[in-house]
Amino acid sequence: MSLVVKVEKRLSQGPMPAVGKALTLAFFIIIVLSPILYVFFQVFSNWGEVYRWVFADPFYSKIGLGALRFGMIREALIRSFEIAGLVTLIDVIVGLPMALIMARYEFRGKRFVDTLIDLPLAVPTAALGFSLYLFWGTADGIGGLLGIGRGLFSRGPILVILTHVAFTYPYIVRSLKAVIESIDRSYEYVARTLGAPGFTVFRTVTAPLMKEGLVAGAILSFTRSLGETGATLIVCGAFETAPVLIVSWRRMLLIPPTAFLSMVLIATACALLVVLKFFARRVGFPIRKVWPGFERRLSGRAQRTLRDVATYVFFIVVVLIPSCFTFLYMSRWWAGSPYTGARELGVFYQVFLAGDRKYLTLVWSLLTSLAVASISTLVNLLAGIPMAYHLARGGWRRLKDVIDSLVDFPLMIPSSALGFATFLFWGPRGLGVAGPGFWLITLTHIAFTYPYIVRPLVAVFESVDPGLEEAARTMGAPPLTVFRTVTLQVVKPGILATAIMAFTRSLSETGATLVVMGFARTVPVLIVQWVESLALQAASFACVVLIVISYLLLFTARRLVGGE
Amino acid sequence: MPEVRLVGVSKRFGEVVAVDHVDLEIGDGEYFSLLGPSGCGKTTTLRIIAGLVQPDEGEVYIDGRLVNDVPPEDRNVGFVFQHFEIFPFMTVFDNVAYPLRLVGTPEPEIEERVWKVLDMVELRYAADRYPRDLSAPELQKCGIARALVKGSKLLLLDEPLGALDPEVKKKFREMLRGLVKEHGLTAVHVTHDQEEAMAISDRIAIMRRGRIIQVGSPMELYLRPKTIFVANFMGETNFLEAIVVSSSEEGSELRLRGGIPVKVEASYPEIGTRVILAVREEALKTSKEPFDANSIEGRAVSSAFLGRFFRHRVELVNGEFIKVREPSASSRPYRRGERVYVYFPPSKILLYPYPPDLMDELSLT
Numbered sequence: 001m002s003l004v005v006k007v008e009k010r011l012s013q014g015p016m017p018a019v020g021k022a023l024t025l026a027f028f029i030i031i032v033l034s035p036i037l038y039v040f041f042q043v044f045s046n047w048g049e050v051y052r053w054v055f056a057d058p059f060y061s062k063i064g065l066g067a068l069r070f071g072m073i074r075e076a077l078i079r080s081f082e083i084a085g086l087v088t089l090i091d092v093i094v095g096l097p098m099a100l101i102m103a104r105y106e107f108r109g110k111r112f113v114d115t116l117i118d119l120p121l122a123v124p125t126a127a128l129g130f131s132l133y134l135f136w137g138t139a140d141g142i143g144g145l146l147g148i149g150r151g152l153f154s155r156g157p158i159l160v161i162l163t164h165v166a167f168t169y170p171y172i173v174r175s176l177k178a179v180i181e182s183i184d185r186s187y188e189y190v191a192r193t194l195g196a197p198g199f200t201v202f203r204t205v206t207a208p209l210m211k212e213g214l215v216a217g218a219i220l221s222f223t224r225s226l227g228e229t230g231a232t233l234i235v236c237g238a239f240e241t242a243p244v245l246i247v248s249w250r251r252m253l254l255i256p257p258t259a260f261l262s263m264v265l266i267a268t269a270c271a272l273l274v275v276l277k278f279f280a281r282r283v284g285f286p287i288r289k290v291w292p293g294f295e296r297r298l299s300g301r302a303q304r305t306l307r308d309v310a311t312y313v314f315f316i317v318v319v320l321i322p323s324c325f326t327f328l329y330m331s332r333w334w335a336g337s338p339y340t341g342a343r344e345l346g347v348f349y350q351v352f353l354a355g356d357r358k359y360l361t362l363v364w365s366l367l368t369s370l371a372v373a374s375i376s377t378l379v380n381l382l383a384g385i386p387m388a389y390h391l392a393r394g395g396w397r398r399l400k401d402v403i404d405s406l407v408d409f410p411l412m413i414p415s416s417a418l419g420f421a422t423f424l425f426w427g428p429r430g431l432g433v434a435g436p437g438f439w440l441i442t443l444t445h446i447a448f449t450y451p452y453i454v455r456p457l458v459a460v461f462e463s464v465d466p467g468l469e470e471a472a473r474t475m476g477a478p479p480l481t482v483f484r485t486v487t488l489q490v491v492k493p494g495i496l497a498t499a500i501m502a503f504t505r506s507l508s509e510t511g512a513t514l515v516v517m518g519f520a521r522t523v524p525v526l527i528v529q530w531v532e533s534l535a536l537q538a539a540s541f542a543c544v545v546l547i548v549i550s551y552l553l554l555f556t557a558r559r560l561v562g563g564e
Numbered sequence: 565m566p567e568v569r570l571v572g573v574s575k576r577f578g579e580v581v582a583v584d585h586v587d588l589e590i591g592d593g594e595y596f597s598l599l600g601p602s603g604c605g606k607t608t609t610l611r612i613i614a615g616l617v618q619p620d621e622g623e624v625y626i627d628g629r630l631v632n633d634v635p636p637e638d639r640n641v642g643f644v645f646q647h648f649e650i651f652p653f654m655t656v657f658d659n660v661a662y663p664l665r666l667v668g669t670p671e672p673e674i675e676e677r678v679w680k681v682l683d684m685v686e687l688r689y690a691a692d693r694y695p696r697d698l699s700a701p702e703l704q705k706c707g708i709a710r711a712l713v714k715g716s717k718l719l720l721l722d723e724p725l726g727a728l729d730p731e732v733k734k735k736f737r738e739m740l741r742g743l744v745k746e747h748g749l750t751a752v753h754v755t756h757d758q759e760e761a762m763a764i765s766d767r768i769a770i771m772r773r774g775r776i777i778q779v780g781s782p783m784e785l786y787l788r789p790k791t792i793f794v795a796n797f798m799g800e801t802n803f804l805e806a807i808v809v810s811s812s813e814e815g816s817e818l819r820l821r822g823g824i825p826v827k828v829e830a831s832y833p834e835i836g837t838r839v840i841l842a843v844r845e846e847a848l849k850t851s852k853e854p855f856d857a858n859s860i861e862g863r864a865v866s867s868a869f870l871g872r873f874f875r876h877r878v879e880l881v882n883g884e885f886i887k888v889r890e891p892s893a894s895s896r897p898y899r900r901g902e903r904v905y906v907y908f909p910p911s912k913i914l915l916y917p918y919p920p921d922l923m924d925e926l927s928l929t
Binding site for chain 2: 002003005009465468470471472473474475476478479481485486489490
């Protein structure tokens with residue numbers, strides 16, 4: 001028997017598999033779950049202090065505003081939920097027709113449009129926020145185009161909504177497209193032959209069939225929007241959402257109220273999602289009543305064309321151009337100011353020639369970003385592959401459902417709250433393992449990319465025919481050998497694509513990193529800081545660098561998945 | 565030498581008892597089939613032999629050795645799957661070489677042995693192809709080669725022909741039986757196809773609801789089915805309700821519904837009880853005039869010409885329907901409504917106790 005197989009046989013025997021499972025579970029509990037739960041512990045064990053800071057601040061009490069911070073928390077939470085709700089509504093309205101077009105139409109250049117839709121995914125959120133701010137909020141953007149001489153919207157709610165819509169657009173379109181593609185079209189053909197016009201078919205047949213997918217897509221948008229920090233920081237101005245407030249307070253070192261806010265945000269986000277999931281099953285579509293004339297008119301060719309054109313226009317004007325506007329901005333400002341021609345205001349001068357040598361900072365941040373992303377992806381692959389495999393193959397028995405929903409936990413929580421939780425747990429106030437800095441950033445990134453690795457891998461492993469594994473066993477391969485020589489071979493491209501996705505996530509993360517960093521900074525954080533110090537030209541350069549890297553990575557991932 | 569013995573083997577999946585106290589002895593060099601309707605536990609039984617499923621109770625012996633705690637990779641069996649399970653990321657050659665590489669066989673020997681089994685299944689020409697470029701029969705040939713290459717003497721086949729076309733199936737039957745007999749293997753073959761089991765096996769075990777109902781050679785099972793279930797499963801059989809009027813050593817007299825008298829050779833001591841009369845479609849004969857007292861009057865409902873056979877459907881005078889299969893050479897089509905006599909040969913009629921729980925499974929029309 002060959003040596004590797006011998007070792008694998010030994011590892012497949014006796015207590016070894018159980019030890020492996022225990023380690024997998026322990027990693028998940030300690031690295032991913034504990035920090036989140038620790039926030040609750042921290043808040044309640046220091047309740048006196050927290051209470052003073054949040055509800056009865058001695059300083060503000062003098063002017064009758066002891067609960068000032070609680071008021072701020074309430075305001076921020078309401079804002080966050082309002083924004084998320086509105087964004088989700090817009091997403092569904094504009095995403096559905098685009099998903100229909102992408103799922104049902106065949107046209108030349110469809111693949112190209114498909115990549116364009118995913119483009120905002122490749123744009124790290126801080127870069128996205130910056131790009132949208134440049135487009136909507138400065139004289140260089142749409143304002144200049146319309147000849148106003150200033151931005152169309154200043155930083156605030158409208159810009160936040162526009163940013164979140166652009167940010168969540170690819171998520172909703174992709175998930176709805178997948179849902180529509182999974183629907184058996186024969187039901188629609190039946191409805192057509194029974195006399196229903198196109199729109200009625202959609203409303204009474206297609207929509208009810210895709211209900212669950214629609215709800216899942218909406219929840220996805222909602223959580224994305226609720227947790228978005230990096231872009232929001234740049235475009236929100238004084239209109240601070242809850243995740244942004246965490247960052248602001250953390251920067252002011254207001255630790256107890258930040259802990260309280262994190263806890264409330266985590267709790268409400270989770271509670272809301274549970275409620276949404278619960279009610280989602282009860283939502284019905286009004287399918288009994290039909291308005292024949294009206295719906296027939298809506299199904300006309302002209303109306304369809306109008307719908308398609310509106311969908312494309314919205315996508316181009318609200319999503320595509322604003323997301324990529326940095327490129328345009330950078331090229332205009334490359335050599336100098338397009339207005340005065342001053343060379344000192346150009347991107348090139350600002351980044352490479354100015355005395356503060358921004359290019360060095362950028363290179364250093366880039367190295368940090370890549371290191372953090374590599375480590376967290378690698379660690380999560382090691383810990384996530386066995387976790388996903390056991391989830392897919394029922395290895396956890398009765399624990400399966402619990403673990404399965406807990407894995408998604410970090411996805412539901414705004415990343416700045418997660419980052420703060422990790423800071424509390426590992427940092428000087430908790431275990432004291434790592435102070436703000438590189439290792440804390442890495443720990444945070446491991447925690448939040450965990451579901452991005454495990455969730456897709458579960459699907460990947462589920463797609464492996466168990467018969468292949470059984471065949472290998474009957475031919476003499478012990479379980480671990482089966483896993484190496486069969487299972488992993490089948491899913492190799494899937495694992496690689498998942499790893500790249502997680503790597504990109506880590507590369508573009510802003511909110512959590514801002515909360516846990518010390519002097520080490522990643523590129524998205526650098527972008528936020530440069531925007532704040534109004535070094536817009538340098539920020540645009542950093543954005544472009546980050547976007548190009550992310551895009552190349554995503555492009556590779558797509559080729560890997562599509563190539564098989 | 566591989567013989568397989570199961571002693572009191574049971575397996576439960578939640579509430580469902582998939583295998584219920586199965587005892588089985590499969591002799592060395594035997595081609596043995598497990599036959600039964602879907603969900604009867606035959607595949608689970610096979611997987612228990614392979615070690616892919618752990619039995620809840622009972623003992624499994626291969627070669628006289630208790631193998632309950634032996635994992636599948638150490639049982640030295642060849643397993644052929646219904647859906648082939650050829651590794652998609654390997655060529656045919658590499659698929660077949662897989663078991664040899666696991667044990668660290670030197671490459672020259674691998675070459676030699678793989679080519680040999682590929683020749684045995686006539687797949688040499690496809691050695692460098694990937695599974696996606698193979699047809700279903702080619703995939704299954706690869707599956708068989710892969711199961712044989714290690715030289716395992718016990719071959720387990722789980723519906724190996726289930727995913728193949730009827731014409732191909734017949735060729736494969738011969739190939740499989742030939743391979744097993746030529747190389748002195750023991751084969752356990754799971755199928756739900758009665759004809760396939762009869763054509764390929766030395767002995768067949770008929771399973772139902774996790775239990776083995778009858779074990780025997782194809783002929784035994786066909787001619788002397790112990791239960792009504794076996795009679796129904798092995799071939800096309802008519803079932804009629806009847807009452808025993810009298811019975812002696814020479815035979816019994818029955819009354820069908822409507823009081824129609826029928827004589828049979830079998831004796832049935834419990835006078836006055838309800839029984840099921842079973843008679844194969846091909847045992848009956850139709851005629852224009854009554855043959856003797858065992859000919860029952862009826863009217864033709866339909867006559868289907870099936871090439872070598874006619875299949876007549878006749879409504880007897882008591883309103884019961886009966887199917888008759890006659891060679892085309894000695895029969896003719898009947899018009900609908902034409903008067904026909906159906907002759908029940910007393911020696912070919914089997915009697916079974918009336919089974920209330922089985923009635924819905926039997927087609928009594």
